[in-house]
Amino acid sequence: MSATAETVALKKTPKVPGLPLLxxxxxxxxxxxxxxxxxxxxxxxxxxxxxxxxxxxxxxGVEAANFMGTRAGKxxxxxxxxxxxxxxxxGANRMLTGEDGxxxxxxxxxxxxxxxxxxxxxRYNELVSITDGSIKRxxxxxxxxxxxxxxxxxxxxxxxxxxxxxxxxxxxxxIRTAIIYIxxxxxxxxxxxxxxxxxxxxxxxxxxxxxxxxxxxxAKARYATTKPEDRNLIDDIMAAHIETPEIMPxxxxxxxxxxxxxxxxxxxxxxxxxxxYSVLKHPEVKARVLKEVxxxxxxxxxxxxxxLKKLPSLNGAIMESMRLYPIAVAQMRxxxxxxxxxxxxxxxxxxxxxxxxxxxxxxxxxxxxxTFDIDRYQKPRAEHLQPGVYSPYGRxxxxxxxxxxxxxxxxxxxxxxxxxxxxxxxxPNYVLKTKTAPTPGPAMDFKIRVKGYRx
Ligand code: HEM
Numbered sequence: 001m002s003a004t005a006e007t008v009a010l011k012k013t014p015k016v017p018g019l020p021l022l023x024x025x026x027x028x029x030x031x032x033x034x035x036x037x038x039x040x041x042x043x044x045x046x047x048x049x050x051x052x053x054x055x056x057x058x059x060x061g062v063e064a065a066n067f068m069g070t071r072a073g074k075x076x077x078x079x080x081x082x083x084x085x086x087x088x089x090x091g092a093n094r095m096l097t098g099e100d101g102x103x104x105x106x107x108x109x110x111x112x113x114x115x116x117x118x119x120x121x122x123r124y125n126e127l128v129s130i131t132d133g134s135i136k137r138x139x140x141x142x143x144x145x146x147x148x149x150x151x152x153x154x155x156x157x158x159x160x161x162x163x164x165x166x167x168x169x170x171x172x173x174x175i176r177t178a179i180i181y182i183x184x185x186x187x188x189x190x191x192x193x194x195x196x197x198x199x200x201x202x203x204x205x206x207x208x209x210x211x212x213x214x215x216x217x218x219a220k221a222r223y224a225t226t227k228p229e230d231r232n233l234i235d236d237i238m239a240a241h242i243e244t245p246e247i248m249p250x251x252x253x254x255x256x257x258x259x260x261x262x263x264x265x266x267x268x269x270x271x272x273x274x275x276x277y278s279v280l281k282h283p284e285v286k287a288r289v290l291k292e293v294x295x296x297x298x299x300x301x302x303x304x305x306x307x308l309k310k311l312p313s314l315n316g317a318i319m320e321s322m323r324l325y326p327i328a329v330a331q332m333r334x335x336x337x338x339x340x341x342x343x344x345x346x347x348x349x350x351x352x353x354x355x356x357x358x359x360x361x362x363x364x365x366x367x368x369x370x371t372f373d374i375d376r377y378q379k380p381r382a383e384h385l386q387p388g389v390y391s392p393y394g395r396x397x398x399x400x401x402x403x404x405x406x407x408x409x410x411x412x413x414x415x416x417x418x419x420x421x422x423x424x425x426x427x428p429n430y431v432l433k434t435k436t437a438p439t440p441g442p443a444m445d446f447k448i449r450v451k452g453y454r455x
Pocket of ligand 1: 267399
């Protein structure tokens with residue numbers, strides 16, 4: 001027992017009742033966000049779950065969100081186990097998401113610039129034209145567009161060009177396929193490993209590796225001639241490899257190169273699909289968004305200064321979609337040591353869900369929390385600024401490194417889509433169905449109808 005545990009009277013940690021063998025798997029499959037809120041309301045910030053015989057601790061609420069950023073939180077939680085599968089599949093020793101402490105900082109420092117908003121400075125109009133290209137290809141007049149899939153293709157186009165310098169159009173399908181298998185089987189582990197034997201995945205993985213090797217070759221060739229200030233994410237990773245191979249060995253290049261897709265593809269695709277649903281579902285919000293985006297593009301070229309400030313309604317709709325449809329309902333960690341949280345003993349090696357999104361669904365912090373209210377984020381209300389209540393990008397040392405980039409990417413993509421495309425839901429009273437795998441969000445069969453082009 002830890003030193004703290006000897007001096008503090010420990011509480012008995014409640015076990016959430018479940019079915020024999022299955023445990024709480026059905027509750028989780030139905031909706032992890034609702035289930036975690038139920039657990040918090042019923043049992044408090046700490047309880048124990050069982051999923052198909054595997055035991056987990058669930059810590060949640062503002063207590064857990066705030067804990068992640070504290071020194072005790074950083075020392076008590078580690079990420080390694082949840083990313084080992086992906087590292088193993090691609091022959092890597094370590095990757096950004098799976099490291100902690102000094103090792104994590106090393107990798108984060110290498111990638112900070114490449115993932116930052118700076119990486120798209122001066123390129124907003126390029127992002128707009130990539131978006132236009134995918135609208136022309138996948139959002140044609142008269143068509144019913146599966147929204148998550150449509151957004152997945154758009155995001156691969158965007159991230160490929162902006163972050164990695166390659167516009168891997170011929171690889172888009174394979175990248176999307178490989179990433180979905182990786183997320184389902186290796187990261188969230190909601191599907192069995194045997195699926196990785198499927199020819200569809202093997203072919204896609206082969207193509208992604210081929211692209212990876214091409215990128216490595218090109219980046220090596222560019223190394224000598226690219227000024228440090230002109231480097232993109234791939235150039236920074238390559239420079240680290242060439243200058244400090246002990247930190248970025250050859251074996252770790254492929255997982256680092258595919259990182260933007262693992263981290264950015266499904267997160268942005270699901271969030272923006274939720275934005276599209278929410279805006280179309282609320283005509284008064286739609287009218288406000290259309291007014292803003294028409295003004296933004298009226299001048300032709302986009303002026304980069306203060307983009308989000310020029311789109312307060314759209315930005316409110318994005319933030320509200322991230323509150324109600326968080327793609328990271330919980331963060332997964334392992335207890336790095338014995339520690340006491342909120343009076344409960346947690347043991348080294350226990351697997352932990354950290355339900356940071358629980359406060360998103362609490363009236364105490366977001367009054368009338370079920371209402372889609374895009375003005376919650378405006379001062380003086382600024383409901384999201386209460387400590388620990390709003391965590392769409394996670395908490396603590398692994399907080400989304402692409403946050404500022406994602407904000408611009410989502411705002412521009414949504415602005416352009418609403419500016420260009422006149423869309424409608426299948427029926428005005430359509431209610432969104434959601435899925436939980438691989439990323440929580442709108443179901444894959446959520447479709448909109450393209451009535452016409454507005455511009
Ligand atoms: C809707 C958009 C996005 C959301 C909601 C989101 C959310 C998150 C969350 C919750 C984490 C933390 C995971 C954890 O602690 O286990 C994370 C990490 C990360 N995200 Fe995002 N993300 C988004 C978009 C992006 C984009 C577009 C990129 C860049 C292409 C990106 C890059 C990263 C990276 C590199 C990490 C790992 C950071 C680390 O481990 O230190 N994200 N993201």
